[in-house]
Amino acid sequence: MTVLTQGLRDGSIVAWRNLLNVRRNADWLFAAVIQPVMFVLLFAYVFAGSIGSNPAAYREFLLAGIFVQTVAFNSAFTVIGLANDLQKGIIDRFRSLPMSRLAVLLGRTVSDLVVSCGALLIMSLCGLVVGWRIRGSFLDAVAAYLLLLLFAFALSWVGALIGLAAPSVEVAQSAGLVWLFPVSFISSAFVSVGGMPGPLRAFAEWNPFTSVINAVRQLFGNPSPPGLPMPHGWPVDHAVLYTVLCAAVILLIFVPLSVAKYRKVASK
C-alpha cells in the first residue's frame, strides 16, 4: 500500500469512529444543529432590522456570511476533538498502532467536514424560510457549496494544529474559537468592507473570509442591499480564484505542520 492509500483507508476508519461519536453525543448535536439555526434566526431578525434600509434584502445578503462563519467555527470541533483524544490517551494508542501517521488527522478533518455538510443543509433550509434564495444556476450553487466545504476543510487543519499544540482541553476550547472572532467579523460577513477605517479595510479586503463570502454571494446570486456598496479590487473581482488559492495555501502550510506535530505529540 502506498502512503496515500493507507492514509485514506486508515483515515476513513478514524472518520467512521468520529462520526459514531457525533451521533451518540448530545453536545455535538447541539453545536452542529441548534447553533446554526440560532445564528440564522438571530442575525436575520436582530441585525436585519437595524442595518440598511431594506431588511429583506439585508437578510438575503447576510446568509452567505452566516454560512461561512458557521463552517469556520466548526473548525473548533477539530481542535476539541483532538485535544480530547490526546487527554484520554486515545492518541497514544493510535500512535502505537502500525497505521498511517496522516490517518488520525485526516479522519478528524473529514468527519468534521461531514458535520459541516449537515450544518450547511440545516442553515440553507432555515435561510429559505427567512427569505434567502439561490438565484444563480444549479452548477453555480454546487460550486458555492463546494467552495464553502473547501474553506471549512482548510480551516479544520488550522484547528488540528491548535488541538495538538494546546496544553489542555480547556485551553484548546478557547484557543480554537478566539482567533475566529476577529477574522470572521473583520470581513464582509455582516457589513460592507467599504465602511471600515483604513487598516481594517485593507485587512478585510484581503481576508480569505471576505473572499469566500463574496464568492458565495456571487455564485448564489445574492446582491448587496442598498446602502452596502461592494468595493472593487483584485480579491473581489477574482473572489472564487482567490478563495481557492487561500485554501490551497492554508492546506500546504498546516497539513505538514500538523502531521509533524502529531508524530511527536505526547499525551497530556
Add this chain to the structure above:
Amino acid sequence: MTASNQVAVRAEALIKTFGNTRALDGVDLEIPTGTVLGMLGPNGAGKTTTVRILTTLLRPDSGRAWVAGHDVTAEPDKVRRAIGLSGQYAAVDENLTGYENLYMVGRLYGMNRARAGARAKELLTRFRLNEAAERPAKTYSGGMRRRLDLAGALVAEPAVVVLDEPTTGLDPRGRMETWEVIGELVADGATVLLTTQYLEEADQLADTILVIDHGKVIASGTADKLKSQIGGERLELVLAEAADLPATAKVLAEVGSAEPVVDEHTRRAHVPVDTGSKALIEALRRLDAQDIAVLDVSLHRPTLDDVFLSLTGHSAEEEKDPS
C-alpha cells in the same frame, strides 16, 4: 537481527531528558521471550518514559532499544506491528461499544472487516465482556474498561505486550479481575513488560523484577532474589497502647539484628531478625514480663516494600515531592 530469538526486548543505556529533569539516566533491560518483566518504581521514576520509548511513542536522547528484533528508532513501523500497548489510562472510546472499539483497533492493524469483526468477538468472549459488547464503553465499570483496553492491546496477537500500570486507579475488585486476565496472558506464553507502583503486583505477576528510581535501575532479579538480598525475616508487633512503644522498641533492639522501626500512629513496631522464631519467643517473653499487651504479632520474610525501603531509603508507594 541483532537480538537473538531468546530475547524479545532489549534496551541499552537509554537516556532521556525533559528540560532540566533527567527522566532516564542509562536504563538497560532485557526480557527473555515468553517471560514477564515487572518494572517497579514510584511515580516519576522513569517507568512510563521507558515504555514510551519501547513503544515508539518517544525517541531516546541516546541509547538503543530493540523490540522483537527491530530497532525502535530505525524501524518504528515494524516494532508497532509486533507490540500491543495498554496505557496508563484505559484508552477506550467511551462512545463506542466494546465491539466497535476492538473492531476499530483490528482494522487499524490492517485486518479486513471480517477478520477484525471475528477477532473482536473472540476477545470479548475471552475477557468476559460478551454481555456488554453492544453497550457504549461509558457504561462500563473501571475493571471492565481496563479489560477492554487490555483486549485492545491483544487484537493483533502481538509478540510483545506492554502494560503500563494496568491496575492504577482501580478498586480492589477491578484489580483482581485485571490480575486474573494478565495471569491468563502469561500462561499463554506472551512476553510482557509490566510497569507498576504496587509491589504485590510485581510479586504476583512478574518472573523478573526491575526496580527503578530516579531514572536508574537500582536492582533486578526474581522476587525471591531481591528479598534474600536484604536477608533475614521481619518481626512485627502491634501494641494495645502507644505508650508502650519506647519500651517495646528497646526489647526489639535487643532481639533484632538492626534498629527497630516504630510507627506511633498505627502502634506498630518492626525489626529485622536473624534467629527467626527464637527471636519471636524471646521478644514476647520479655514484653510479657513488662506487662505490655500485644494485639498482633507476625514473623514474615521481607516484602518487596522492605526491599525498596532498604534499596532507596524511601518507600515505593509514598508520594515524593516533585523535584
